[in-house]
Amino acid sequence: MLYSLYQLIGWLFFIVVSPFACVYLAISGKHRQGLRQRFGHVEDIQLDEDKPVRIWLHAASVGELQVALALIPEIKRQLPEASIVVSTGNRHGLAMATQRLPEDVPCFFAPLDLIGIVNRTLKTIRPTIYVCLETELWPNIIRQAQHHGAKLFLLNGRLSANSYVGYRKIKSFMQDLLSCFTKISVIQGDDAKRFRALGADPANIRILGNAKYDQIVTQADSNLGEHYRQMLGLHLQQPVLVTGSTHTGEEAMLIEVFRSLQERLPDLVWVVAPRHLRRLTEVEKLFKDQGIATMRLRQVQEQGRSTDVVLIDTMGELAGLYSMATYVFCGGSLVERGGHNVLEAAAWGTPVFYGPHMSDFSDAKALLEAENAGFCVKTPKELTRKLLYFIEKPEEYAVAGRGALKVASRQQGSAQKQVALITEDLHSVSHSSCVPNTI
Secondary structure: OHHHHHHHHHHHHHHHHHHHHHHHHHHHOOOOOOHHHHOOOOOOOOOOOOOOEEEEEEEOOHHHHHHHHHHHHHHHHHOOOEEEEEEEOOHHHHHHHHHHOOOOOOEEEOOOOOHHHHHHHHHHHOOOEEEEEOOOOOHHHHHHHHHOOOEEEEEEEOOOHHHHHHHHOOHHHHHHHHOOOOEEEEOOHHHHHHHHHOOOOHHHEEEOOOHHHOOOOOOOOOOHHHHHHHHOOOOOOOOEEEEEEEOOOHHHHHHHHHHHHHHHOOOOEEEEEEOOHHHHHHHHHHHHHOOOOEEEHHHHHHHOOOOOEEEOOOOOOHHHHHHHOOEEEEOOOOOOOOOOOOHHHHOOOOOEEEOOOOHHHHHHHHHHHHOOOEEEOOOHHHHHHHHHHHHHOHHHHHHHHHHHHHHHHHOOOHHHHHHHHHHHHOOOOOOOOOOOOOO
């Protein structure tokens, strides 16, 4: 009954909203990219007709695409007979996919979760396997993919406490939806408990870690730090503070940290990487109002650096920028945004500082703190105190850095194990049918 209600509400919402959406698109010109694909027209996607297995990976946005980037090489190694396509939910994801996915792995916008539109996409893609990354659960895509004969896998699954509370209100619906998956791979034990509490079959759940952290260390190019230092015109020992994936409100808080550190380190350079590039103008105005000159990275590349603050205006650059960092603060954590991937910095042997809001990366936070390589700060003043302490205690800071590298090095093999779930079940005769429960 809830599934029928979901379909009804979906179509009613579409019918009511679509006229206004059309007017908005016509006037603004925004969000037209991929509109045909969102309506299920993916005929332009090039598929390898010679390969008998087709795997559709759904990566909602940039974070999930990082998981896909770890899984795809393993899929190619373990399943050479498979062709791969990736769908994403927004233009940021598509931009990253265009830059970083292999040439033979096309990416398209996921269809709207309406049955007719979903079926149009499925008839073109004809997936043997549909893989949902993390917890992007679209009921119609899931049910219709199974109806079309695809096996379903939920990989790198995570379920925060807040999401769990919401899903508990529709437990019967969630139990029915989760029963569609052949296997569910989760990041940590708490995720497994929550999925079980929602009705997922415990026999189908595996705790296999986070593929987003996989291969981080092996991809760390020892020459990258020197490349970025030359780009920014830094001398060998010049200190650099990198604040990654910052959100609204955080830059203002971090300005006081930067000014305090500059009193102790007058040649300090601050590299700011806002999570969303659309905020760059807003961030520039904030710094200008505070009397702080800034340059964008593209400007630095063209003209050379002439300011102490550099704003990153390119996608997919952050993991490499950490290579030159002396100190790292991970954003989305002083404000309630769930934090970001702290192991990207740890892979370079750099301790990581972050705020109290790290719910999306609680596993990585715990791993770093167990090695005294991650430091939670509740306020900008506390961050300043911690950094000044380590400036005066370089030996302790070096020990923390070695701990960070150790943690990152241990997080290898998750992608291999998750793809193995697919290979183990690929040739099974059948899987459980997904019949709606009466609610």
